[in-house]
Amino acid sequence: MKSKRRQPVTTVENVSNPSTSAIPILVPCSDKERSDGIANFFKVVFQQDEHGKSTRSDTRRIRMLTQEDVDPQRIEQVLGDESTLLYGLLDLRQGLQQDDPLQRVRGFKKIRPGDTAEWSQALGESQFWARQEFPVLVTERLKDVRLVLWFAPEPPGRILTLALFCPDLQTGIFLKSFLEVRCCPYCERLFSPRANNIMYCTTAHRDAHRMNRYRRSKKAAEQRQKRTSPLPRTKQTKAVKLGKR
Ligand SMILES: [Zn+2]
Numbered sequence: 001m002k003s004k005r006r007q008p009v010t011t012v013e014n015v016s017n018p019s020t021s022a023i024p025i026l027v028p029c030s031d032k033e034r035s036d037g038i039a040n041f042f043k044v045v046f047q048q049d050e051h052g053k054s055t056r057s058d059t060r061r062i063r064m065l066t067q068e069d070v071d072p073q074r075i076e077q078v079l080g081d082e083s084t085l086l087y088g089l090l091d092l093r094q095g096l097q098q099d100d101p102l103q104r105v106r107g108f109k110k111i112r113p114g115d116t117a118e119w120s121q122a123l124g125e126s127q128f129w130a131r132q133e134f135p136v137l138v139t140e141r142l143k144d145v146r147l148v149l150w151f152a153p154e155p156p157g158r159i160l161t162l163a164l165f166c167p168d169l170q171t172g173i174f175l176k177s178f179l180e181v182r183c184c185p186y187c188e189r190l191f192s193p194r195a196n197n198i199m200y201c202t203t204a205h206r207d208a209h210r211m212n213r214y215r216r217s218k219k220a221a222e223q224r225q226k227r228t229s230p231l232p233r234t235k236q237t238k239a240v241k242l243g244k245r
Helices: 072-079 082-097 101-111 117-125 127-141 169-180 203-228 233-244
Strands: 025-028 046-048 054-056 061-064 146-152 159-165
Touching: 025 169, 072 082, 072 169, 082 101, 082 127, 082 169, 101 117, 101 127, 101 203, 117 127, 127 169
Parallel strands: 025 159
Antiparallel strands: 025 061, 046 054, 146 159
């Protein structure tokens, strides 16, 4: 049987990640936290007291998520056990973008911890299962995020801007990490890349991971060859003779 031709490996230099976005991500905040305004995009009722002073019915304080919110320690602190799901999805995304079976297998181990190692291996080997599971899981986790038009009161000015409002901090961190954080395929460390096309935390890890992939693909090719190559001549001759009997 003819083996499938492997897709060309996309390298760190020429992949761009269109998901990175400058759109603000908003979450509710407590009185103790610094606020960036109120949720003025929800329907409100204005009331006037006896002195003619107007008040609005919804004054929920909100804040924009910052880079500090997607620090790895912060992610684990806020998401707890769910951080494993996030790491697994980051692995699957990059495993799809880079056509990297190693990272897809790792992703499946994280998002389906009950599976056997062999089953995770089988799921991650081709792009098919990652393509099926990945968009469904991400869409489900982010189903409560809303696109809103926010009247931001703080500098750089009172401006109307599109924003993504998350009902809780967990969802906000999940979304922001998903848009702006990478999981290094080699060491599994989370990091925020300084450019969209950076997929590894260091160039040393990029090279080490490439070497791992090369070794793995070489080993797989050797195994395929062993399975498809004819028997050694002496045994083949013997087999033919036996067959003639
Ligand atoms: Zn690394």
